[in-house]
Amino acid sequence: MLKGSVGLIALGSLLLSGTAFAQEKIKVGVTATLEGTYTVLGEDGMRGHQTALNVLGKKIGDKELEFVVASTDATPDSAVRAVRKLIEQDKVQILLSPLSGDEGIAVKNFAKTHPELTFINAASGAQETTYVDPAPNFFRYNMDGAQWQVGLGKYAYETKKYRKIATVGEDYSFIYTQVFGLVLEFCGAGGQVTNRQWVPLGTKDFASVIAALPDDVDAIYLGLGGADAVNFLNQYQQAGGKAHLMGGSIMIDQTILSSKGNAKNALIGTIAASGQADTWEDPGWQKFVKAYQDAFPPAKRFPSPSLLATNYYDSTMALILALRQVNGDLSNNQAKFREALAKIELDAPNGKIKLDSNRQAIGTNFVTEVVDDGKGALFSKVVKVIPNVNQTLGYDPAVFSKIGLPSRTVPECKKY
Amino acid sequence: MARFIERHPAWALIAIVAIAVLLWLVFAIWPPGLEQAIGRKRVFLNAVFNGITLGGLYFLVASGFTLIFGLMRNVNLAHGSLYLFGGYIGYAISTWTGSWLLSFIVAFIGVALVGVILQIVVFRRMEGQDLRQTMVTIGLSIVFADLMLWVFGGDFYQIQTPAWLIGPIQLPLVTAIKSSGEPVYLGYPLVRLVIFAASVVIGIAMWLALNRTRVGMIVRAGVDDRDILAATGVRIQLVFVLVFALGAGLAGIAGVVGGTFQSLSPGEDTRFLLASLVVVIVGGMGSIPGAALGAIIIGLAEQLGSVYIPTYAIVVTFLIMVLVLALRPQGLLARR
Numbered sequence: 001m002l003k004g005s006v007g008l009i010a011l012g013s014l015l016l017s018g019t020a021f022a023q024e025k026i027k028v029g030v031t032a033t034l035e036g037t038y039t040v041l042g043e044d045g046m047r048g049h050q051t052a053l054n055v056l057g058k059k060i061g062d063k064e065l066e067f068v069v070a071s072t073d074a075t076p077d078s079a080v081r082a083v084r085k086l087i088e089q090d091k092v093q094i095l096l097s098p099l100s101g102d103e104g105i106a107v108k109n110f111a112k113t114h115p116e117l118t119f120i121n122a123a124s125g126a127q128e129t130t131y132v133d134p135a136p137n138f139f140r141y142n143m144d145g146a147q148w149q150v151g152l153g154k155y156a157y158e159t160k161k162y163r164k165i166a167t168v169g170e171d172y173s174f175i176y177t178q179v180f181g182l183v184l185e186f187c188g189a190g191g192q193v194t195n196r197q198w199v200p201l202g203t204k205d206f207a208s209v210i211a212a213l214p215d216d217v218d219a220i221y222l223g224l225g226g227a228d229a230v231n232f233l234n235q236y237q238q239a240g241g242k243a244h245l246m247g248g249s250i251m252i253d254q255t256i257l258s259s260k261g262n263a264k265n266a267l268i269g270t271i272a273a274s275g276q277a278d279t280w281e282d283p284g285w286q287k288f289v290k291a292y293q294d295a296f297p298p299a300k301r302f303p304s305p306s307l308l309a310t311n312y313y314d315s316t317m318a319l320i321l322a323l324r325q326v327n328g329d330l331s332n333n334q335a336k337f338r339e340a341l342a343k344i345e346l347d348a349p350n351g352k353i354k355l356d357s358n359r360q361a362i363g364t365n366f367v368t369e370v371v372d373d374g375k376g377a378l379f380s381k382v383v384k385v386i387p388n389v390n391q392t393l394g395y396d397p398a399v400f401s402k403i404g405l406p407s408r409t410v411p412e413c414k415k416y
Numbered sequence: 417m418a419r420f421i422e423r424h425p426a427w428a429l430i431a432i433v434a435i436a437v438l439l440w441l442v443f444a445i446w447p448p449g450l451e452q453a454i455g456r457k458r459v460f461l462n463a464v465f466n467g468i469t470l471g472g473l474y475f476l477v478a479s480g481f482t483l484i485f486g487l488m489r490n491v492n493l494a495h496g497s498l499y500l501f502g503g504y505i506g507y508a509i510s511t512w513t514g515s516w517l518l519s520f521i522v523a524f525i526g527v528a529l530v531g532v533i534l535q536i537v538v539f540r541r542m543e544g545q546d547l548r549q550t551m552v553t554i555g556l557s558i559v560f561a562d563l564m565l566w567v568f569g570g571d572f573y574q575i576q577t578p579a580w581l582i583g584p585i586q587l588p589l590v591t592a593i594k595s596s597g598e599p600v601y602l603g604y605p606l607v608r609l610v611i612f613a614a615s616v617v618i619g620i621a622m623w624l625a626l627n628r629t630r631v632g633m634i635v636r637a638g639v640d641d642r643d644i645l646a647a648t649g650v651r652i653q654l655v656f657v658l659v660f661a662l663g664a665g666l667a668g669i670a671g672v673v674g675g676t677f678q679s680l681s682p683g684e685d686t687r688f689l690l691a692s693l694v695v696v697i698v699g700g701m702g703s704i705p706g707a708a709l710g711a712i713i714i715g716l717a718e719q720l721g722s723v724y725i726p727t728y729a730i731v732v733t734f735l736i737m738v739l740v741l742a743l744r745p746q747g748l749l750a751r752r
Contacts, residue, residue, distance in 0.1 A: 034570065036683050037683075039570035039681060039682060040571060040572065040681075043570050073683075171726070171727070197726065198726055199726060200726075200729060200730050203722070204678045204679075204687070205466065205678060205719065207466040207469075207605070207719070208462055208463040208466045208719045208720075208722050209722060211459050211462030211463065211466070211723075212459045212723050226572075227572050227679055227681050231679050234574055234678070234679065235677065237582065238577065238582060238607055238608070238677065239603075239604075239605050240584040259571075259574070260571070260572070260573060262576070
């Protein structure tokens with residue numbers, strides 16, 4: 001009896017898969033940080049991805065997209081493991097990966113070992129990924145961490161009159177890149193960065209870090225994300241901290257601004273910069289926010305999409321639009337598809353995006369300030385919109401290359 | 417103590433000097449030269465206090481772990497899951513009733529019940545088969561982690577600190593003298609002090625219960641030789657259930673503490689399992705004072721490390737573990 005029914009099920013599934021094969025599929029592997037410190041970021045990234053599918057659909061001519069999701073934990077080896085699994089076991093043809101900075105560098109290097117496949121960066125923002133020795137089959141439609149800080153240094157110096165600041169950041173490539181962008185601009189304007197503290201990704205107890213914050217500075221810049229940011233704010237509140245704050249792109253983001261508890265209120269009035277601003281009035285942005293809100297019930301999403309949701313939306317959009325341009329043609333090692341990807345100009349919700357010769361995005365950046373909407377929800381309000389931000393941040397490429405690669409101590413605090 | 421000094425005069429001298437230096441560092445006003453060399457006193461004092469209070473949290477988790485191991489020779493690798501589950505219960509209760517203290521009680525009872533079920537349904541069936549128990553607990557921890565992810569999602573939860581515990585208090589420790597001659601006192605988060613005091617009280621209560629009561633005597637006898645104890649007519653299975661419930665309940669309380677001054681999210685279970693493993697390996701498997709000593713050492717190493725050698729902070733705890741394993745593999749305060 002049991003054997004009989006097992007046989008029936010097997011037969012049934014054979015028949016079913018038979019009908020599914022009638023339509024050709026294009027398999028795409030997606031990775032997101034669904035474990036560890038950045039879990040919340042990965043989840044919202046996937047929401048952005050889903051929103052793009054809702055808006056654009058999965059059809060490419062007569063083919064259909066099929067997505068396989070793999071989870072990572074923001075470490076480079078977890079990303080490579082996930083990507084390898086997607087390629088070798090699931091036989092994906094295109095990758096939408098990864099989310100986090102160090103992962104990006106590792107996946108870019110890995111991409112070179114698979115020149116026949118195409119990699120579209122999902123959200124990672126380390127500078128090195130596309131600036132140093134870029135992979136010809138790796139495309140990034142989001143700006144890097146330094147581009148996302150454009151405008152913040154000047155705003156802090158000129159409008160807020162901050163003269164001396166200190167930074168606290170997670171100890172990895174994306175935050176190095178963010179601090180790089182901030183320091184270049186702030187010190188270029190005449191400010192001083194007196195102290196840069198680095199904490200390991202996944203730090204839970206920040207009490208000693210908070211105690212070591214200097215008190216002779218005008219503001220403290222926080223380059224933290226996910227659980228780290230929430231823990232920091234909670235302990236900062238318990239320690240009675242009162243300094244002016246400045247925030248990085250994943251610190252002043254819905255992933256943190258809508259966390260549970262009241263520790264986030266320390267962020268009201270904080271200035272930040274990022275590739276998006278929650279309250280931007282642009283109709284394209286508002287349409288995207290609406291699509292995101294309609295796609296999920298309020299308890300299963302943030303009030304407004306996070307930077308990760310936007311990045312995943314944009315990269316999924318690039319993937320679908322480019323595939324449609326070539327009508328799903330992946331022959332000749334995906335050459336036509338890559339050509340389309342390199343040329344495409346996205347009318348993305350967070351401004352127009354096009355790629356440079358390293359296949360790195362040139363896009364729009366936003367300086368923001370955190371406001372309370374009166375009902376206890378926090379949002380980032382636009383202060384300034386800066387279009388056409390490129391990877392060398394407006395510097396002459398020769399000058400820019402002399403600054404060095406973002407690290408714990410680079411760049412020096414001076415005018416380049 | 418006296419015997420230790422007789423047997424290891426050199427070590428005793430080093431320990432006394434170290435304690436004297438530490439006391440001086442805590443109470444004296446630092447000369448400017450010292451401040452220049454290793455930073456401000458406020459930072460140092462904060463790191464020391466944070467290390468000790470973090471040690472209090474580690475002790476709560478590790479004491480249950482070590483108690484269960486000591487009596488039942490059962491390495492319960494699902495202990496981290498019990499911690500996280502306790503935290504989630506605490507969060508649910510504190511948001512539902514608004515009472516922080518009630519959340520401790522409910523978390524203790526709830527997680528203790530899970531412990532009782534685990535002991536009766538799982539461990540009793542495979543008594544004495546260490547490897548099998550260990551494998552089963554690894555499996556259970558994975559199942560629990562996924563169940564909790566299913567119910568609570570990947571969000572960060574923070575248990576709201578009651579209003580009377582928010583903010584810093586002034587401690588009578590001078591960190592610096594202002595140019596006007598006015599002393600600057602150390603401000604320190606009240607909630608951490610309260611939590612530390614609570615873990616000290618729990619630790620002392622456990623020590624008293626183990627060393628001064630009849631049940632404690634039975635438990636200690638069981639740690640030494642449970643077969644002989646069973647032969648004397650003690651209902652050893654009942655003792656096992658009680659100890660497992662207590663150990664699990666402590667992990668539940670620790671979960672509420674951890675959710676209050678840190679946060680709860682998937683992955684915390686393995687982090688605290690790892691922390692309590694390191695703590696009991698350093699302190700000595702099965703020893704409550706060992707768990708206390710190990711917890712303080714690991715807490716201090718993490719916090720001082722994060723201030724003075726941030727790049728290598730993660731390595732320090734494991735270095736300590738490696739050193740202990742190399743020099744005194746049974747742990748610092750193990751009896752055998």
